Amino acid sequence: VMRIATVCGMGFGTSMMLAMQIRRLLAEEGVRSAVDPVDLASFKTMRADIVVAPRDMHPHLKDVSARVVLVDNLVDKTEIRTKVLESVRAYLAEHPR
């Protein structure tokens, strides 16, 4: 199953806000996925297919091999939907069942 990590500094605020919205969005779209909010330190040791983070986390995500989605407005459903679905579709196209 596709693994999505939402990343923020502490894994306790913005990453959770992102995770809640992405879970709901992907459930609506019927996309199977595991969405986990994590802090930066734990993220370094985990595997993820897609990483979603607030824009300003970018400097900490430069070496990430997964697809990285950067979000400016964490309560803008349209921005999150557009950016996340684009990455999800690209990932699914590369990994057909």
Added chain:
Amino acid sequence: MNSAPGDLNEILHRSMVRARLKAASWEEAVEQAGRLLVDAGSCESRYVSAMADAVREIGPYIVVAPGVAMPHARPEQGVRRPAVAVVTLERPVEFGHRANDPVDLVIAFAALDKNAHLVTLQSISHLLMNQESLARVRAADSDQELWAGLGIAPSTHGTKE
């Protein structure tokens, strides 16, 4: 109306909102909101320093939406009980965020239990998505108007006051 642990009507009280506070910098804005948490007995003062340290060390990613910052730190950095404080600023301050500066609304929180905290974050997200109440909160000239703008229903659990 029923409320779950973590709902804003459980952990955000009238005493935790301030309209049009003066802050000359983002540090002062975080301090102002943090002091409300400390004064309410929600956390130790080191929690407030930890909120600012997080911004210095990791960046201004806590500026979650245009004009809105949500400072916080970890539960083990001095939280005693969960609470939320809401502050609007007389003059907006810069956090150094590329897209969402300047900030005029600061929502600081202290969390303990993960499930209750999720409910809190959900309530805050709903508030931030509601353009009408957001506009009322931003336009509030007094603490009373700010509280009214938040549109928080009275708690059914009969917590304090």
